[in-house]
Amino acid sequence: MKITLQRIVAAAALLASGAAMAQAKPVCGLNNGKAASGEPIALGAVVGKTGPDDFSASALASQAYFKCVNANGGINGRPVELTIVDDQWNPEVAAQAAAKLVKDRKVLAMVGSSSFVECGVNAKLYAQEDVMVIAGVGVPRECFFAKNYVPVNAGPRVSATVVAMYAAQAYKAKKMVCVIPNIPSLGNWACDGAKDWGKANGVDVDVLAIDPGSPDATSTMLQAAAKKPDAIILNVPKGIMVPMLAAAEQQGLAKKIHFVSSTPAYNFDVPKAIGAAWNGNFDIHLEFMPVESAGADNLNWKATMEAFGSKSDPRDSFAQAGYLAARIVTEALLKMDPKKIDRASVSAALRNVKGFKSDILCRQFYVGDGARHNANSSGPISQVSGNGFKQVSNGCLMAADPELSDLREQEKKFGL
């Protein structure tokens, strides 16, 4: 009873703070301002930090949120300790990291993980040890097809599908080329959502699997353009995307073909890097609402980072994902009996998560006990504008990817 009352108070406080400016005090957990001092709850995160890109922003945001929770009564008095390990984009190190967290540290769950390589390597360990992973960001196929792995983001397949749907809607594109790196679990999967959607909707989507290590982006762009598409979908990491756009600009393609991209391009250094030729000319699917949106939860995320994150922590969509993951886990833990918090009960509680609402997400988030998880399958479209972005879609588009049919069934049962 007391817990319910506290939650009502917390919800009311959240509503009230929604009207205030971003500098407001962040609202998290029990929100009672008391430092938690009980027996710590161990959680972990595996992030790909040293390597082709730095995904650590999500775990850092989770950590900021947990610091806020610890300063506000903890999990019914118990503080949360999040241990973050860098897997250096190396599968061997990812296995070591999981061993360290799951077996040595004995974490109860993983929160805010963001790694390109750990899903395939560690999925079996997580299933065996019954550790649930509420991940910030997952990329390859095995992150979305594992029993215990729950990414908060939408994934490259969904992202490419949504942006293809937008291109068909906004530019009446009938022929598209989808560019994807030829890495196993990505090259044969992530553009197929757009392709399969296109087949069912009279749009011809050609998949171009490229060698990500190739130094020659010009030939790739020439090859894509040779197919005479109305739109080119770039479904590649931003490090490869920037040279591709540079090559496209040099070959004069920016004015002839519509260029759109899945979510990796949504980064605040990208507009300046790609230059003025793409101003108002490059559309990107976002997995969450834009970083500058004025929703209450989004402002709360910013306030949490301001108060409990360090200055160097990025405030980007990865951080939004980490914040959401931490919030999901916190709310699930708060519902539990503080004396009976162990791995099995935490995993059960996390599987029970449904109807999680946040204005950062387009739809309610859920976990469920299915064999795979991909609850976030919609998002808005933003366009490069000046040195930033502006939203160009009316709200969110939901991916009509035939592969998601099993999840749509589940969602119908949940009443979503």
Added chain:
Amino acid sequence: MTPDSIRRERRAARLALLRMVFVVLALGALVPWLANAYWIKTLTSSLALAIAAAGVALLYGQLGLVSLCQYSLLGVGGWVALRVGHGLHWPFEACVVAGGLSAGVVGMLAGLPALRMKGLYLALVTLMLAGGFQVVISATGFPDGGAGFLGRISGSERLMLPRPALAQGEGAYFAYVAAWLAAMLALLELHRRTRAGRSWALIRRGEAVAEGAGVNVLLYQTWAFGLAGVCAGVAGALLSGAVGQLDGRAFAASESVMLFALSLIGGAYYWAGALVAGLLLRAVPSLLVDLGVNGYLAMVFFGAALLHALITAPRGLAGQWLAAFQRRAAKGRA
């Protein structure tokens, strides 16, 4: 050289061999009791890579040949082990042997055009092979339970290679890898003491010298490449058993270069050097990650340490420590 002194030498050599095997097996038995899960996993990788480093050391220490594609042969061994393990369900030992032998054959084939090349030219050619392998394996990936030649699964979770029945747990698998390391080191040492080793020593002096002494240079050089390949293949198969899967992006050409560099630093003339190389390749970076050192600063530190070791320890770290130990022992005797 008297019959007595020969007998003493032979006995000393036998004892040295037994000592080496004993030390490695003892490590295999003791470490699981002392280390936590993170370190057991790390040290398992270190021991597996020590086998590959022993192969590199064979080529460089015995024959003066530089091979910059040994990590790729590791990948070949791992690929074959995974393919036969998932596809034909062979017992683990058979997978390791298959991996080792296939990498040995590929190593021999790679060694053939390189036969007349020496020094840096050979190094560059092997680097080209490593570069080519990197591109191919990044695109095809490793088998993980699927059907077809490439054995890639799609539509469900990636499978892990099942471990041997008596080495399912982490500690048990560590001891298992240690046993393989002891066996491979003993194999190399026995080669060194027999005709093969003498032929290699002559080839190192000069091909003309060797031919003049009646050594079949083609055979023994190819044999050395094959043996180094077997070491790499066995290491790859054991690594695939350790993690359960291998990822195509972890087999870049730079890994082969690092393997060579660290084998050199560990000491290419001693068996302990291979062990040191394995530790440098996996345990030292893991230590830095464990301590929370930024990955790139760790890289700077590594590069500086590489230069330092290269400059101050011509016979490698193992050689340096052995020399210091022997000096201490001599002082004790005096």
Added chain:
Amino acid sequence: MPDLLPFLISGLGVGAVYALSGVGLVVLYRSSGVLNFAFGALGAVAAYVAWSALDHDWPLALAALAAVVTSVAISLTYGRLLAPRLAERESTVRSIGTLGLALVVLGFTEWFWGEQPRRLVLPTDAGAIEFADVRLTYTRVLGLAAAVSMMAAVGLLLARTRIGLAMRALADQRALSSILGIRVLQVDTAAWVISGAFAGVCGLLLANIVRLQATVLTFLVIPAFAAAIIGRLSSLPVTVAAGLIIGMLEAVAVLVPGLAPFRSATPFVIALLAIVLWRDASRKA
């Protein structure tokens, strides 16, 4: 048969930089007997310095100068302080020493500048030559011109000048040459300075044509070695031709249906073929 010409021309861009990098590598090899694994890393740090300078609104000439000065300074420091300590060892060990330098420079560059996406934009990008459906930006034309002119200049230096002669002598027989009175320190300095300058210029061009990313630029030294191998680590004209051909074939490979995902293996395949086909010439290097 799809039109090959646009791809051949676009391949000239990357090919030019392979050629230039190859010349830089062969020059250092011929003048000091060392294979410089740090060539790419030095180029990367130079490119990042140029980017930072341009970001702070420095004029282009000053930014490029700062970049080349950086790579020359690092190269010189290594060449005068660390390389002499390895001078007695065999060439393999000396080359592995440069690997240590590469790790230090790469680690520092990645740590200092971080992972944000960047582009090195040069003013020569704006103009281009239109040729058969492809636009060859002036930067790439510059790269081509640089490759050919550098090849000629270095060839002349090594063949016709006293210091070039001294470099070749030192690379061949270090101890003997120093006894004969060749000023070892002076010549070594010159060799490392030239190599550092090459690395800087290549780094700027590569960062523009390929991608401004430290790890990628560092390991582009491996395909550059392919061009150097085909030139048998001695002939500069062959190295340049090989670099251009490799670039063009890699671009064309994008059209071959099965080969496109593997096309960055083109330099390695061509180098291996060249070695196997011209085996008699490939004796001790």
